[in-house]
Amino acid sequence: MGWISAPEYWLGRLLLERGAAAVYLIAFVTAAVQFRALIGERGILPVPRFLAGQSFWRTPSVFHLRYSDRLFAGVSWFGAALSAAVVAGVADLAPLWAAMLMWLTLWFLYLSIVNVGQSWYSFGWESLLLETGFLMIFLGNDRTAPPVLTLWMARLLLFRVEFGAGLIKMRGDPCWRDLTCLYYHHETQPMPGPLSWFFHHLPKPLHRIEVAGNHFAQLIVPFGLFAPQPVATVAAAIVVVTQLWLVASGNFAWLNWVTIVLAFSAIDQSSLGAVLPMPTAPALAPPPVWFVAVVCVFTVSVLFLSYWPLRNMLSARQRMNMSFNPFHLVNTYGAFGSVGRIRREVVIEGTDDARIGPQTVWQEYEFKGKPGATGRLPRQWAPYHLRLDWLMWFAAISPDYAQPWLRPFLQRLLQNDAPTLRLLRHNPFPAAPPTFVRAQLYQYRFTTPAELRRDRAWWHRALVGEYVRPMALRK
Structure with a gap:
């Protein structure tokens, strides 16, 4: 050389x-x-x-x-x-x-x-x-x-x-x-x-x-x-x-x-x-x-x-993925300084019932990449980047990550906003928008080989609790 x-x-x-x-x-x-x-x-x-x-x-x-x-x-x-x-x-x-x-x-x-x-x-x-x-x-x-x-x-x-x-x-x-x-x-x-x-x-x-x-x-x-x-x-x-x-x-x-x-x-x-x-x-x-x-x-x-x-x-206080100038030149990188021991997922649901009660049927929105239905094998998307799906993972870690964008996202689901729905795999309300939407927090884990053979499911999930209370469009 x-x-x-x-x-x-x-x-x-x-x-x-x-x-x-x-x-x-x-x-x-x-x-x-x-x-x-x-x-x-x-x-x-x-x-x-x-x-x-x-x-x-x-x-x-x-x-x-x-x-x-x-x-x-x-x-x-x-x-x-x-x-x-x-x-x-x-x-x-x-x-x-x-x-x-x-x-x-x-x-x-x-x-x-x-x-x-x-x-x-x-x-x-x-x-x-x-x-x-x-x-x-x-x-x-x-x-x-x-x-x-x-x-x-x-x-x-x-x-x-x-x-x-x-x-x-x-x-x-x-x-x-x-x-x-x-x-x-x-x-x-x-x-x-x-x-x-x-x-x-x-x-x-x-x-x-x-x-x-x-x-x-x-x-x-x-x-x-x-x-x-x-x-x-x-x-x-x-x-x-x-x-x-x-x-x-x-x-x-x-x-x-x-x-x-x-x-x-x-x-x-x-x-x-x-x-x-x-x-x-x-x-x-x-x-x-x-x-x-x-x-x-x-x-x-x-x-x-x-x-x-x-x-x-x-530095002992090393930061991950940081730019030091607005041109994103000569940056610092790093990933997974911490690793989660459990997986949580925010699941978005909607209903077309006029009022919410014990008999209300909630239907789930399915995302393209992030885990949802337990029987669905995760897909290969990279190097394509599903930006919404990635931020949903951060939202499950802490509501603070979702503060700026989650409620506006839910509001667009209440309107059946076409560009927003194109980010999703499945819209359970194709004919008319839902009356209410909500977000539930679940804990997910991979099934064992025995569970996969028995249940034909890749994931097992259990409800943790409410993430966003049911919301409707303001009239």
Whole structure:
């Protein structure tokens, strides 16, 4: 690897760029499909109301100029189209400056969405996608060899993601230190997947090995990313394998996929060619002087901004998933500093009875991803992100999480609001809206293998109590 360029990383760059563009595509489509109900003009947390109390420099966004649902849809679908073009290789056919402009446009459009998304966009993978997407601006295209400094910045980002997640676990819940967290995690994670039941029922000694392996992958392996080859490639491969394990065991939107994409920054062709047949490397010109200068400025800026996340990682009061600037650049990451021992779910019900009494029949609304009906196997949704379903998990932990949005959500169910109902799997009142809706709190657990065979149910649930009292529209 030379000081300026590294032609042997051309394949890693290709996978890194195309992968980041594919995640952008999913993120923009997610925004386009869900925004009207969540943050639209008549949404649960409307953007215009939010922007009334914000300045551009506090929440940089194109929507400070003007907001309308039509404009938001246009931004989302244009971002999706541009992402698809980059996935198809258009950026590699364009001049270098034009490719950089494409990536800059994707970053600013998605930043504009995240900064007005409020609670629905408060997840760490939003910042991770933005930071990764901004880094892509300085990675070049097929017209030049990959710049060394940008590849190192990608590895530094991956290091912060993995090592930060490892530290927060060791400082957090004691079950990470006694290797028992996976006795509970697969059952209590935000949105289980179709294999989560099976992961939960693995033998407990294997769960302890999983946790120990996680500590190795997040606390030891990240240092290997900065080692000479082939050690760096081996470290990256371990990251990929552990992230695929997480993909199989649950639904974490695009968090795992962006992490996998970043791992390609440490994989060179010669190391990968030792185990897999590789295509012939193209002849790549050195990057132009102006591009090298821009990359150097970018690198110095990243190293300067790294002070805050590194200080956070070294702090005894380490915080998870935090941005230190409104542009979501050079953030701190981490997940599952604590693990729940029991799972609770908020179940939304409605009735069309004129009055509530002992004989009232309540019918349940079914969500697309979160657990509901006990006989329904959880679905695989990631890397697509069901924002409402995820916040329902937080609501079950504490009503404080649901304070801004749950009652407006219930009010829209009382109106049979079409955009809101499209976020759900099943509306029990298709002909006319319900008279009353309420929320009940249940405790869920995975059934045992014997219970599954007997009851044909993946979950067992028991009522904990009332979460939101029956409510009706005001007349």
